[in-house]
Amino acid sequence: MDVFVSGLGILAQWQVLVALLIGSVGGVIIGALPGVGAAVAIAILLPATFSFEPIVGLTLLLGIYGSSMYGGAIPAILINTPGTAVNALTTYDGYPMTKRGQAHRALSLAYSASFFGGVFSILCLIILSPLLAMVAPHFGSREIFLAAFMGILLVVLAHRGQTFAAAMLACLGIFLNTVGLEPVKYTRRFTFDQSWLTSGVDLIVVVLGLFAISQALLLLVDKDTAPPKAHVDGNLTTGLKELLGLKRIATVSSSIGVLMGMIPGVGEFTSQFLSYTYAQKSSKTPEKFGKGSPEGLVASEAANNAVPGAAMIPLLALGIPGEALTAMMLSVFYVHNVIPGPQLFANQMDFVMALYMALILLNVIVLVFLLFSTNLLLKIIQIPTRFLGLMILMLSFVGVYSLRNSATDCMLAAGFGVFGLILKRLNLPVVPIILGMVLGGIMEVKLRSAMARVKSPMDFVDRPIAAILALMILLIIVMHIRTLINEHKNRIRPEPTGDDSTTQQG
Amino acid sequence: MRTIKTLQDLFRRYRRPGDIIFALLFLALAIFLLTQLGEQTKMVKRTKWYAQPSLWPTVAVYGMFFFGALHYISSLLSPRIPGRWREVLFWLKSLEFVAYFLIYVFTVPLLGYLPSSVLFALFLCARVGFRSPQMFLAAAVFGVSLAVIFRAFLQVKIPSGQIYELLPDTIRAFALTYL
Numbered sequence: 001m002d003v004f005v006s007g008l009g010i011l012a013q014w015q016v017l018v019a020l021l022i023g024s025v026g027g028v029i030i031g032a033l034p035g036v037g038a039a040v041a042i043a044i045l046l047p048a049t050f051s052f053e054p055i056v057g058l059t060l061l062l063g064i065y066g067s068s069m070y071g072g073a074i075p076a077i078l079i080n081t082p083g084t085a086v087n088a089l090t091t092y093d094g095y096p097m098t099k100r101g102q103a104h105r106a107l108s109l110a111y112s113a114s115f116f117g118g119v120f121s122i123l124c125l126i127i128l129s130p131l132l133a134m135v136a137p138h139f140g141s142r143e144i145f146l147a148a149f150m151g152i153l154l155v156v157l158a159h160r161g162q163t164f165a166a167a168m169l170a171c172l173g174i175f176l177n178t179v180g181l182e183p184v185k186y187t188r189r190f191t192f193d194q195s196w197l198t199s200g201v202d203l204i205v206v207v208l209g210l211f212a213i214s215q216a217l218l219l220l221v222d223k224d225t226a227p228p229k230a231h232v233d234g235n236l237t238t239g240l241k242e243l244l245g246l247k248r249i250a251t252v253s254s255s256i257g258v259l260m261g262m263i264p265g266v267g268e269f270t271s272q273f274l275s276y277t278y279a280q281k282s283s284k285t286p287e288k289f290g291k292g293s294p295e296g297l298v299a300s301e302a303a304n305n306a307v308p309g310a311a312m313i314p315l316l317a318l319g320i321p322g323e324a325l326t327a328m329m330l331s332v333f334y335v336h337n338v339i340p341g342p343q344l345f346a347n348q349m350d351f352v353m354a355l356y357m358a359l360i361l362l363n364v365i366v367l368v369f370l371l372f373s374t375n376l377l378l379k380i381i382q383i384p385t386r387f388l389g390l391m392i393l394m395l396s397f398v399g400v401y402s403l404r405n406s407a408t409d410c411m412l413a414a415g416f417g418v419f420g421l422i423l424k425r426l427n428l429p430v431v432p433i434i435l436g437m438v439l440g441g442i443m444e445v446k447l448r449s450a451m452a453r454v455k456s457p458m459d460f461v462d463r464p465i466a467a468i469l470a471l472m473i474l475l476i477i478v479m480h481i482r483t484l485i486n487e488h489k490n491r492i493r494p495e496p497t498g499d500d501s502t503t504q505q506g
Numbered sequence: 507m508r509t510i511k512t513l514q515d516l517f518r519r520y521r522r523p524g525d526i527i528f529a530l531l532f533l534a535l536a537i538f539l540l541t542q543l544g545e546q547t548k549m550v551k552r553t554k555w556y557a558q559p560s561l562w563p564t565v566a567v568y569g570m571f572f573f574g575a576l577h578y579i580s581s582l583l584s585p586r587i588p589g590r591w592r593e594v595l596f597w598l599k600s601l602e603f604v605a606y607f608l609i610y611v612f613t614v615p616l617l618g619y620l621p622s623s624v625l626f627a628l629f630l631c632a633r634v635g636f637r638s639p640q641m642f643l644a645a646a647v648f649g650v651s652l653a654v655i656f657r658a659f660l661q662v663k664i665p666s667g668q669i670y671e672l673l674p675d676t677i678r679a680f681a682l683t684y685l
Contacts, residue, residue, distance in 0.1 A: 048662050161519050164577040168532065171569030175539070178566060182559040187548040189563050190539070213607070217600040220634060386634040390645070393607055393630070394623060394652055401611065402662045410611040414604045421600050425593065426522045436566075444562045451556040 007353030010055055011361070019056045020358055023063020024365040030064060031071025032083045032381050033388065038068035039211045040392060042328050044399040046204055046335070054336030055351065059358050061332050065325055066118065066308045066359060067366045069268075073110040073301060074377060078103055078232070083381075086268035089276055089300040096292030104232050108239025109294055110301045111370050113250055116243060117302035118363040120254035121261065121309030126356050132317040133349070136342035138465055139318055141450035144341075146469035147320050148439040148446065151264035153473060155323075155435050157480050158270065166432045169423075173436020176201045177444075184448070196408045203331055203437055205400060205409050209416025210423075210430050211324075212396040217421045219389030229382065232374050246298045249279050253299040257306025262313050264322035268304040275303035309359060316340050316352060320442065324431040327438045517576075521584040524593030529578040536570040543567055606630060618667020619657050620685040624649035658684040 010016065030041040041064050049057030072083030077094030090110060097106035139147070152170055159166035179190045180200025191197040243250055253275035260271035279299035280289045289296045312329075314320045319341035321327035333340050344352060370377075383391075400413045423430050454460050461470040547560035555561065610626045617625070624646050631637075631645035656662040670681040 048656060048660050051661060051663075164573050164580055168536075168570050168573035168577055171566045171573060175563060175566035175570060178563045184557065185548075185550050185553065185559045187550065187559045188546070189559060190542065190546045192542075192546065217603055220603050220630075221596060221599045224635065384636070387631070387636060387641070387644070390627065390630045390634065391648060393603065394610075394627060394649070397607070397610060397614075398652070398656050398662060398664070401614070402656075402664055405663060405665055407608075407611050411608060414607055418597065418600055418604060422524075422528055422597050425596065426525050426528055427520075428528075440562065440566070448557050451554065 003349045003353050006350035007357060010350060010354035011357050013055075015053065015056045016059050016354075016358070019052070019060040020063050020361060021365060023060040024067045024362045025369055027064035027067030028071035028366055028369060029377065029380055031068030032074045032377050033071075033383065034075050034081045034083050034381070034385075036215070036388065036392065037072075037083075037211075038064050039207075039324055039328065040215050041068070042325065042332075043204070043207045043212045044392075044395045046207075046328065046332060047399050047402045049332070050335055050402075052336075054338050055354060057336050058329075058332055058338070058355065061329065062355065062358060063362050065329060066362050069301075069305050069308075070111065070114045070366050070370060071377070073114065074107065074374065075381060077106045077110060077297075078378065086272065086304045087300075089272045089304075090297060092276075092290045092300070093293045093296035096290070097294075097297070100292055102292070105238065105242070105294075106292075106297060107232060107370075107374060108237065109242055109297050110239070111367060112239040112243040113246075113253075113298040113301040114305040115363055115367045116250045117254040117257055117305035118309060119360060120251070120302075121258045121306040122356060122359045122363070124258045125309050125313060125359075128313065129345070129352070129356075132313065133345040135465075136317045136345050138463075139342055140463070140466075141446040142454070142460055143463070143465045143469060144318060144320070145443055145446035145450055146466055146473065147264075147314070147318055148442040150469060150473050150476070151320055151322065152432075152435060152439050152443075153476060154264055155432050157476065159429050159432070162427075162429060165428045169429060170432035170436035173433040173438075174440030174443075175436075176206060176433070177203075177437045177440040201412070201437075202403065202409065203434075204403060205413045206416050206437060207324075207328055207331075207434060208396055208399045209413035210420035210433060212392055212399065213413055213417025214420025214424060214430075216389045216393035216396060217417055218424060219385045220393065221421075222385070224384050224386040229378075231378065237371060242294065243298065246295060249282075249295050249298050250302045252278055253302040254306040257303040258310040260303075261307035261310025261322070264314055264320060268307045271303040271307055272300050275299040312355075312359075316344060316355075317342070321435065321438055324434045327434045330438060517580040517583045519580055519584050521581055521586065522593070523587050523589035524597070525584075526578070526581045526586075527590065527594055529574070529581040533571070533574040533578050536567065536574045539567045540571050606633070614667070615665050616668050618670055618681065618685055619664050620650065620653035621667065621669070623653050627652075653685060 026041070027038065030036050030038060042061050045061060045064070049060055052060070068083075069086060072087035073090050073094065074083060076082040076087040076090040078098055080091050080095040082088045082091055094106045094110060097103065156163060156166045156170055175190075177200075179197060180188070181191075181198050182189055188198065256275045256278065257268075257271040260268075260274065276289075276296060276299045279295045280286045283289065283293070283295050285293065308325075311322050311326045314322055315326045315330060317340075319330065319339065321330045330340065338344070338348070338351065396413070396417075397410065400410050403409055420430055450460070461467045543560070543564060547563045549558055549560055606626070606629070610622060613622045613626075627645040627649035628642060631641055636642075636645070657664055666682040666685070670678060670685070673681055
């Protein structure tokens with residue numbers, strides 16, 4: 001109870017509430033703009049929050065992180081263009097509903113399902129907290145090393161059809177993290193006698209380049225488009241009542257979202273597809289899926305909004321990010337001198353509680369905002385894409401330059417911008433680079449401290465959690481090989497119609 | 507022959523135009539880094555293998571080479587979509603905007619954040635084809651808002667422009683602090 005009151009005290013500061021309001025509303029707007037997304041916004045705003053109190057900076061960025069998917073549903077439903085990539089499945093049923101003249105119903109259901117998924121995951125986080133506080137201290141160096149390794153493995157294997165590319169890019173991320181002066185033995189690594197490389201490659205510079213500048217360049221070079229005009233009439237609160245009739249789908253989808261969100265490297269896409277498949281298989285009218293089924297819409301939106309809250313679980317308890325956004329959030333924590341991990345639960349539970357409450361409040365603010373301002377948002381998102389590119393490029397400058405007023409950082413970020421543009425054009429994943437950088441650093445530090453007490457290889461897994469993690473890693477590899485063999489067998493079996501474009505590598 | 511066919515099947519994937527160029531360049535980078543491993547990292551005496559400064563760069567570079575080679579092979583074996591050089595041209599076109607961005611970076615400490623932002627927004631607006639008075643106004647308003655929000659309001663660390671030193675005393679201090 002004391003912790004709750006103390007957490008409430010932290011949250012009740014006016015700066016925190018303003019940050020929460022700006023973050024939540026800003027996140028919805030950013031999410032609604034096709035071609036921007038939370039990653040771009042967090043990357044740009046991250047350096048701007050350095051001067052803030054930790055809780056203020058974190059709340060602002062958490063607001064953007066948690067609310068962007070709400071906004072992404074709007075263009076997905078009304079103009080068949082997902083605002084963020086994770087809203088892609090929302091278009092399947094949302095847009096057909098709009099074409100049938102049920103735009104307000106689709107939006108209302110999407111908001112309600114998103115709210116349900118968001119709050120559900122935070123409640124899970126709160127319920128799991130005592131368990132996390134109990135288990136987290138048992139995570140020593142070797143357990144964190146194994147968990148980080150599992151994170152990289154899952155990120156690579158989760159990119160089906162791009163496994164080799166994901167692995168080589170994850171290795172590039174690990175490599176980038178090693179550049180500069182090694183902090184223990186003080187030897188230089190890949191500095192090529194250049195003084196600007198001695199301090200290493202800053203994660204924020206890479207993030208800004210790969211996410212923000214690349215997106216700006218992509219929008220500036222590509223053909224200009226602007227989303228078509230759209231307007232919504234009707235009561236947007238009806239979805240809350242309709243969701244009660246779909247509570248089974250919403251609960252199962254949110255649970256899938258929570259489970260998938262907790263596993264590093266899996267995230268929104270997998271949770272959405274699993275939820276959607278479950279909803280379709282368990283539906284009395286599966287033939288309506290993809291043609292405007294409210295069940296499909298609820299499954300997709302509840303699942304993807306349950307992920308941010310759940311992704312905070314490994315981040316807060318172990319300091320291990322599961323995807324790019326939580327990797328960015330990890331750097332936000334570090335910048336503000338809040339070190340996620342077992343000690344956070346032991347020493348700063350009031351801070352953790354304040355974050356939980358902020359996340360719940362965020363969902364309420366966003367729901368209220370959306371119920372009354374959807375038409376206003378529809379006007380905002382009609383910014384031409386090239387003008388949006390101009391805005392992102394100029395905002396990226398603030399992000400990079402304000403780090404340490406270095407023109408070199410800007411050049412490096414621009415270089416990563418071009419690299420990110422190429423990756424996006426080739427449909428290759430950017431996320432493994434970021435996770436490679438973050439998890440590579442964690443693995444290096446933790447292996448060094450873990451091995452000091454290890455005499456034989458079996459000693460590494462002689463503790464229960466380490467043994468479980470090692471078994472899980474083995475299981476993941478075996479399962480992947482099994483899937484590959486099965487896929488190969490299916491492929492060599494003669495089929496009446498073959499489609500080369502869908503054949504994927506392992 | 508059947509083994510070769512099986513390998514081909516395993517490596518086939520969806521390949522966008524320009525994929526092979528990227529795969530080749532990435533592999534070349536990995537090979538270059540591989541040749542530099544001995545030169546650019548050190549093995550420290552009386553230090554266990556897990557604490558060697560060269561351990562993780564070695565793991566990373568060998569990983570880049572190994573998976574980069576597999577990615578290249580899969581690119582070679584996958585069906586090609588025409589338009590490779592058109593795609594490379596698209597990548598190169600982005601360098602024009604990178605150049606503008608860097609000019610902006612270098613003008614900020616000289617002209618100051620507010621003037622540079624307004625000028626850059628107006629220039630870029632015209633460059634990408636928005637030449638109506640409304641769009642110019644929108645670009646100028648965006649440039650001003652950016653400077654006011656980030657430098658004046660959020661006090662983000664951006665140096666003041668050298669040109670501000672030439673301003674009259676009455677507004678110089680204000681410009682140095684807020685613009």
